[in-house]
Amino acid sequence: MKNEPHMRMHLGAAIIVLAAAAWLKLPIEGWLWILSAVAAVWVTELLNTAVERAVDLASPDSNHLAKVAKDAAAGAVLVASLYSAAIGVLVLGPPIWDRLFGG
Numbered sequence: 001m002k003n004e005p006h007m008r009m010h011l012g013a014a015i016i017v018l019a020a021a022a023w024l025k026l027p028i029e030g031w032l033w034i035l036s037a038v039a040a041v042w043v044t045e046l047l048n049t050a051v052e053r054a055v056d057l058a059s060p061d062s063n064h065l066a067k068v069a070k071d072a073a074a075g076a077v078l079v080a081s082l083y084s085a086a087i088g089v090l091v092l093g094p095p096i097w098d099r100l101f102g103g
């Protein structure tokens with residue numbers, strides 16, 4: 001973890017999102033969506049790290065297949081991140097808006 005800046009960033013983001021969910025007293029459905037989003041990012045980031053390290057081990061020199069493998073794994077993290085951003089906006093957006101501008 002200490003050598004993986006992306007993972008530290010995801011840990012920080014997860015702590016902030018979970019704290020916001022607690023502060024907003026989200027219903028159980030909201031928690032399930034948020035937890036699925038956090039897990040999606042963590043699982044894909046861990047698998048991406050595994051692919052990166054395995055590819056570096058197997059193919060230290062430049063290789064087209066190594067590039068395809070790394071780019072596909074990074075693409076999975078991107079998809080999970082977009083999913084998480086959408087969940088964050090849809091689940092946290094309305095209650096935050098209510099707190100800030102509601103009556």
Ligand SMILES: Nc1ncnc2c1ncn2[C@@H]1O[C@H](COP(=O)(O)OP(=O)(O)OP(=O)(O)O)[C@@H](O)[C@H]1O
Pocket residue numbers: 052055059060061062063064066067068070071074
């Ligand atoms: N052995 C390789 N052969 C061909 N392309 C590679 C190889 N290793 C990395 N690349 C490509 O170079 C770009 C940058 O990869 P790089 O290894 O610097 O970062 P990363 O491994 O994706 O992430 P990190 O910086 O976390 O190690 C990516 O597009 C990747 O696909």
